[in-house]
Amino acid sequence: MATKKSAARPKPSPTSPPPGASGRRYWLFKSEPTSYGFDRFQRDGRTSWNGVRNYQARNLLRDEIHEHDGVLFYHSNAAPMAVMGIARVVRAGYADQTAFDATSPYHDPDSDPDQPTWFQVDIACVAPFAQPVTRDRLKAVPELRQMVLLQRGSRLSVQPVTSAEWRTILRLGGVEESW
DNA sequence: GCCAACGTTGGC
């Protein structure tokens, strides 16, 4: 029988959200606009998400994030902090090329090309939100209370989003579901 | 600018 033990904080697992009806899964990528903002991403049309140097995020990039998955592009450390728009994964995890580049700030001499330590995925811009969905707005929506982004101490720069959260946020952003 | 939360490093 269940006892008080179950009152121990159930830490929401940051891995493996169930796929949505489409089989596609959803993610949120954080970026500081001073380093790579959504404007720039829109102009580029496509980018490699590299330079991630955290093992939990690495595991997602390497194992979980697949072609066609949906991505929310989020501005962190910004005014305002907000989801700016959506992207789609166009290439699943492969070796993070910046790790092998001695001139890159993300260079990691310990990453072996035959057994890379770090991974990147490629994403393409799909659509900007009609208006960014700010962090304050997200916090005000009861259905989004469990979002990884909004959890205390959550710092993961690549994180899972449930299909319900995805739908809610697209609606707030004014983007049609069928993208 | 502050600082809580978290991850990593390195001495033991």
Next chain:
DNA sequence: GCCAACGTTGGC
């Protein structure tokens, strides 16, 4: 393997 010190992230 423990854990204190340190560095980083990122919201406030």
